[in-house]
Amino acid sequence: MIFRKISSVEPVVDHLAQSISKHLEKGGEVLWLLSGGSFIPVQVEVAKQLNGTNLSGLTVTLTDERYGPVGHPDSNWQKLLNAGFSLSGAQLRPVLENKDLVQTTGDFTAYLKSEFANSDYKIACIGIGTDGHVLGVKAESAGVNSPEVAISYRAEDFERITMTLAALKLLNEAVVYMVGDDKHELIRQIAEEDVEPIQQPGQAIKTVKKVTVYNDYKGEAV
Numbered sequence: 001m002i003f004r005k006i007s008s009v010e011p012v013v014d015h016l017a018q019s020i021s022k023h024l025e026k027g028g029e030v031l032w033l034l035s036g037g038s039f040i041p042v043q044v045e046v047a048k049q050l051n052g053t054n055l056s057g058l059t060v061t062l063t064d065e066r067y068g069p070v071g072h073p074d075s076n077w078q079k080l081l082n083a084g085f086s087l088s089g090a091q092l093r094p095v096l097e098n099k100d101l102v103q104t105t106g107d108f109t110a111y112l113k114s115e116f117a118n119s120d121y122k123i124a125c126i127g128i129g130t131d132g133h134v135l136g137v138k139a140e141s142a143g144v145n146s147p148e149v150a151i152s153y154r155a156e157d158f159e160r161i162t163m164t165l166a167a168l169k170l171l172n173e174a175v176v177y178m179v180g181d182d183k184h185e186l187i188r189q190i191a192e193e194d195v196e197p198i199q200q201p202g203q204a205i206k207t208v209k210k211v212t213v214y215n216d217y218k219g220e221a222v
Contacts, residue, residue, distance in 0.1 A: 001191075001205070001206060001211040001212075002212045002213065002219070003191060003213045003218045004212060004213065004215070004219045004221075005217065005218060005219045005220065005221045005222065006179070006215070006216060006221075006222055007216065009041070009042050009045065009177075012042050012177055012214045013042055013045045015175060015214075016042075016043075016125065016175055017050055019123060019173065019175075020032060020046075020050060020058065023120065024054065024055070026120075027057070028119075029057050029059070029118060029119045029120045029121075030119060030120065030121045030122075031059050031060075031061075031115045031116070031123070032058060032059070032060045032123055032124075032125075033060075033062065033123070033124035033125065033163070033171075034061070034062050034063065034080060034085075034125055035063050035064075035124075035125045035126055035135075036062075036064070036076030036079060036127070037076075037127045037129075038179070039125050039127045039177050040076075040079055040080055041083060042125070042177060043080065044080070044083045044084050044085050047085050047086060047087050050087060051086070051087060051088055055087055055088065055089035055090040056089055056090075058089075059090065059115060059119065060090055060091065060092050060093065061092075061093040061094070061095065061111070061112075062077060062094070063125070063126065063162065063163050064136030064137075064160060064161065065077060065094075065096060065136070065160070065161045065162070066136075066160060066161075067096070067101050067158065068096065068159075069096070069098055070098050074158060075096060077094040077095065077096065093111065095161055101159060101161075104152075104161060105151065109148060109150040112167065116167075116170045121172050122170065122173070123171065123172060123173045123174070123175070124168075124174050124175070125174075125175055125177070126176045126177075126205060127176070127177060128176065128178050128183070128186065128190075128205070129202075130183060132186060132195075132201060132202045132203075133201055133202065134204060135163045135164075135165075135168075136155075136161065136162025136163075137162055137163075137164065137165055137201045137204075138155055138201065139199055139200065140198055140199075141153055141155065141201075143162050143163075143165060143201070144164075144165055144197055144198050145165075146165075147164075147166055148164055148166070149163060149164060149166065149170070150164060150167065165197055165201060168204055168205065168207050168208050169208070171208050172209055173208070173209065173210040173211075174208040174210070174211045174212075175211075175212055175214065176205055176214065176215075177214050177215075178214075178215050179215055179216045184217040187215050188218070190202055190203060190205070191218060
């Protein structure tokens, strides 16, 4: 796990665009998993850099989604679209399908299993909340210890459909973005302590093969 200290999003955008492009240029099938929240504008800029190249080998979906009808205002996918996310030539796969929660979760789980098995390179954008949640997995929730790659559950804020902590081990790379004074103690804990994921799910990023944590607190300045 590498920590990089940043003062702008440019190093994050460049890292993601270069990693995805490199594996596409090799002729590989790339799965890019998107996050919501503060990562949205970063991912929009990455897409702008990638547009204009051959994206036929790129598949894009979410790490997690808030359940509801397609296009509802709290949807991570809708927020990405509203921010201008677009990738011509790539395969874009939203989570929501206007089906019930059980069917939507089952379809997303099956889709992820297929993509994890068939993609040559799997890279995820991951944010970690101030409460330590990662993906859509909150402390003491079903996604912490589930052996499935995705689950759904009712949190105090949304009905969530999310990759599980177990799915992190199937990634080739994770790029984590977390900035703000309110994240500094959390960054320190992830770097220096081994808190049980049931209490702090963000600790599970340590299980990914390659992790770069872009932040404004710790690491070599880039």
